Amino acid sequence: xxxxxxxxxxxxxxxxxxxxxxxxxxxxxxxxxxxxxxxxxxxxxxxxxxxxxxxxxxxxxxxxxxxxxxxxxxxxxxxxxxxxxxxxxxxxxxxxxxxxxxxxxxxxxxxxxxxxxxxxxxxxxxxxxxxxxxxxxxxxxxxxxxxxxxxxxxxxxxxxxxxxxxxxxxxxxxxxxxxxxxxxxxxxxxxxxxxxxxxxxxxxxxxxxxxxxxxxxxxxxxxxxxxxxxxxxxxxxxxxxxxxxxxxxxxxxxxxxxxxxxxxxxxxxxxxxxxxxxxxxxxxxxxxxxxxxxxxxxxxxxxxxxxxxxxxxxxxxxxxxxxxxxxxxxxxxxxxxxxxxxxxxxxxxxxxxxxxxxxxxxxxxxxxxxxxxxxxxxxxxxxxxxxxxxxxxxxxxxxxxxxxxxxxxxxxxxxxxxxxxxxxxxxxxxxxxxxxxxxxxxxxxxxxxxxxxxxxxxxxxxxxxxxxxxxxxxxxxxx
RNA sequence: GGCGACGUGGCCGAGUGGUUAGGCAGCGGCCUGCAAAGCCGUGUACCCGAGUUCGAUUCUCGGCGUCGCCUCCA
Numbered sequence: 001x002x003x004x005x006x007x008x009x010x011x012x013x014x015x016x017x018x019x020x021x022x023x024x025x026x027x028x029x030x031x032x033x034x035x036x037x038x039x040x041x042x043x044x045x046x047x048x049x050x051x052x053x054x055x056x057x058x059x060x061x062x063x064x065x066x067x068x069x070x071x072x073x074x075x076x077x078x079x080x081x082x083x084x085x086x087x088x089x090x091x092x093x094x095x096x097x098x099x100x101x102x103x104x105x106x107x108x109x110x111x112x113x114x115x116x117x118x119x120x121x122x123x124x125x126x127x128x129x130x131x132x133x134x135x136x137x138x139x140x141x142x143x144x145x146x147x148x149x150x151x152x153x154x155x156x157x158x159x160x161x162x163x164x165x166x167x168x169x170x171x172x173x174x175x176x177x178x179x180x181x182x183x184x185x186x187x188x189x190x191x192x193x194x195x196x197x198x199x200x201x202x203x204x205x206x207x208x209x210x211x212x213x214x215x216x217x218x219x220x221x222x223x224x225x226x227x228x229x230x231x232x233x234x235x236x237x238x239x240x241x242x243x244x245x246x247x248x249x250x251x252x253x254x255x256x257x258x259x260x261x262x263x264x265x266x267x268x269x270x271x272x273x274x275x276x277x278x279x280x281x282x283x284x285x286x287x288x289x290x291x292x293x294x295x296x297x298x299x300x301x302x303x304x305x306x307x308x309x310x311x312x313x314x315x316x317x318x319x320x321x322x323x324x325x326x327x328x329x330x331x332x333x334x335x336x337x338x339x340x341x342x343x344x345x346x347x348x349x350x351x352x353x354x355x356x357x358x359x360x361x362x363x364x365x366x367x368x369x370x371x372x373x374x375x376x377x378x379x380x381x382x383x384x385x386x387x388x389x390x391x392x393x394x395x396x397x398x399x400x401x402x403x404x405x406x407x408x409x410x411x412x413x414x415x416x417x418x419x420x421x422x423x424x425x426x427x428x429x430x431x432x433x434x435x436x437x438x439x440x441x442x443x444x445x446x447x448x449x450x451x452x453x454x455x456x457x458x459x460x461x462x463x464x465x466x467x468x469x470x471x472x473x474x475x476x477x478x479x
Numbered sequence: 480g481g482c483g484a485c486g487u488g489g490c491c492g493a494g495u496g497g498u499u500a501g502g503c504a505g506c507g508g509c510c511u512g513c514a515a516a517g518c519c520g521u522g523u524a525c526c527c528g529a530g531u532u533c534g535a536u537u538c539u540c541g542g543c544g545u546c547g548c549c550u551c552c553a
Contacts, residue, residue, distance in 0.1 A: 030553075043553035073551075123503095141551035155548075161481050162549060204551090226553030233552090256553070265546070268552055294492070294502075300484090300546075302491085310491070310503050319500080320516065355493090363493050377517055381510095445512055452514080464517050472516090 002057065002357045004222075005298060006254040007230060007231070008154050017221045018251060023059045025051065025222035026212040026250070029111070029230055030066040032092035033077045036099045037273040038288075038303055039266050040261045040323040043226045044361075045292040045408075046256040048105045050479040052225070052406045053356050064215050066208060067093055069115050072199055075190055085191050086158045089113075099276040102285045104408045110215050114207035115126050118193045121202045121210050124244055125182045125195075131206055133243040137173040139185030139198045139212075145178045150238045154253060155231035180236055205236040209249075213241060214252075223250035227298075230255055256297045266303065282477060284420065287312045290409050293362040305479060315409075315417070320472075321373045323414035325396055327467065328380055330389035337388035344375045345395040352402065362407065372399050423459050433462065433469050 002015040002077060002341045017023045027047045030040055047065075054061045069089040078085040093113075100107075114121075128134035133147050145151045145159060152158050171177070181203035185193035192199040212220065218241065225234065241249040257268045266273045279288060291311040295301045348368050355364035371398065376396055384392055403410050412420070422429070432451055439447040454463050459476040462469050 028553075031551090037553085039553045041553085046553090071551090155482090157482060157549075164481060228548080228552055231548065232550090238524095257547075258547075258553080260546085262509095265547070270551090296493075298484095299492090307491070307502095313504095314502055317516095324517080361493075363501075367493075370501055374518085381518055440512080443512075449513070461515065464513095465516085 003359055004252055004254060005359050007255050010156065013252070017059065018219060021059055023054050023061045023222065024064075024216040024220035025054075025061065025163060025224065026064045026208070026216060026220060027108075027223075028208060028225035028233065029065040029067050029072055030092075030096055031073060032096060033071075033074045034092060034268075035275040035277060036096050037266065037268075037275050039226065039273065040096075041099070041103055041260050041276050042292050042301060043256050044100055044105050044373055045103060045289055046297040047224050047422060049293065049297075049362065049407060050222075050254065050360055051106065052408060053360060056402070056406050058182060060306065062110070062216065063106075063108045064110045064112065064212065066211050066326075067096075067111060067113045068204070068207055069093070069113045070191060071204055079248060082221070099280075102280055103276070103289055104285065104411060111183060112211040112215060114211070115204065117207060117210045117214065118202065120214060121206050122183070122193075122195050124206060124240065125209055127244050128182065128240065132242060133239075134182055135175070136197050137175075140173055140181055140215050141181040141183035141197055141203075142174055143182055143236065143239060144175060145239065146176055148243050150242070151178075151239055152235065154235045156239055159229070181234065191252065206240060207235055208233075209237050209244070210242040211248075212237075213245070218245050219248040222252045222254055224254040227255045227257055231351075234378075241337075254408075257295075258302045260300045260302045261304075263302065265300075267453075269474070271312075274403045282283070282340060282475075283312065286409055286411065290315055293366060293407055293409070296363060297360055316474075318369075318373060318410060319412070319414040319417040321376055321412075323470075324380055325376060325393060325420065326414060327465075327470075328384075328389065328392075329467075330384055330386045334383040334385035335379075335388060336427070337382065337384040338391040339378055340375070341388065341392040341395040344379075345398060348372050348399050349402070356406065365407065369403055372396065399466075418472040420473070421459060422473040423476065429455070429460060429471060432469070436462070437469060 003012045005012045025047075027043075047063075051061055051063050067089070069274075070085070074089060076087050078088040097107075097401050102234045125134060128143065129136065129141065132144070134141055134143050152162070159178060183195060183197060183200050184203055185198055185200045190201070192201055202258075212218075212223070214451065223234065223237075230253075246247060260456045261274075264270065264272065276288075287308055288311075291308055292301065294307075294311065294314075311335060348371065351368035351371070352365050355361040358364075376392065379392055400410055432455060436448045436451040439445070439451065455462060455471075459474050461472045461474065463472065
């Protein structure tokens, strides 16, 4: 039974979708005014794995992730750059998609944009005004938080408590400082749409309420995003949607933890963020993706170069095993490892499923994978025979199909992985390997070792095996 | 000020009321011309104090420390 931690109840709950075998999920996407950073990578990676695991479990998943393509920052940024806001958002939507593709994030089923839903947002405002949950004031429309009795139920706080320590800006248009804007009157020159309250544009939270309802219907199963969206974004979405429809909005609320830099939250306002593309210049996307999965999704993830290097080492270990099994030649003599291989697969599957069922515990899922790696290496060194080896090969293949499908890593072949960083041509390399073999034949070990050393400095490691010398190229980094 | 999370071996990072996490790095051995890789073996780990218990890293209370939300943010 899959269990998920639900923010709204603060407990791990059995996952029972509203409609059998069907999961409808909505994840808050990005406001498209800049390049995506590692925090976006984490959130996207986390929900990608959740989605993939639900698919693996046999659910029919509808996955929606939006683009917020109108807001203050977009207006500000386009004014600074002196380009049309539509051009700015189109650019960063494309850049976002490129980053997501690089990280092997499956494309959402639906990717609505806020500005395609202006009409429905206005309708929701009108609906809320009619029901007394919203009011017009000075051309703006505000949500009346005091009217929604359950306000605070997601972030587990009470309106009175918040008022006590309020350090929120005073706004004369508002009845209550925690009232938030649904519709904002526009200033001259700003992007705007006609509305019953004059020309204006939508507030921040309403687009998600409108788009999720339109595409998934209410209620739906999972609503997700980063922890920082719990308040106010998701709290406000609940207030809007549940007041408007008089029904539940989302059954499960899933939030991923932050990415930290030196124990401190990575954020735009602190300016301590790394963009995905900057990191990808130095590290293969698979290293980044693997790194994201080494920590449980709700914990803070400390981002650093050292951790990425460590992740790379771990991947090297995985690809080394895959390389060795590909290269292995089974003979007539040796051990029949059929039973061991089957046992290995069964043990993996059991541990992997249990880990992922327990609120998507990817670190344990990875541990299950490393147990397969150790066991396979062990079986390979016991020289499996022609009967058992194909069984072992099949077991490993199936393990890595699961890893690839659910975690979205190990998508290369070992040959691709170890060649990716080759700094010299293969032809050149093969010449040197031959020269070294020659020297070895003549017992000129000094020469052989100097060739090996020379290549090592160029990032190519040579390994002597029974079937000859093979190479592994590592990326040379000058930090 | 209000609310909340966390503190695990050299580093990262799961987890549990008594029995192996896993990765990276280290050490010893096997293998190797030497290496590398791999395998085997190896580390007085659970912030401090009190309590509950036959037994607590795991539960309760208190303390210390770190971090987060309450303002734009994945």
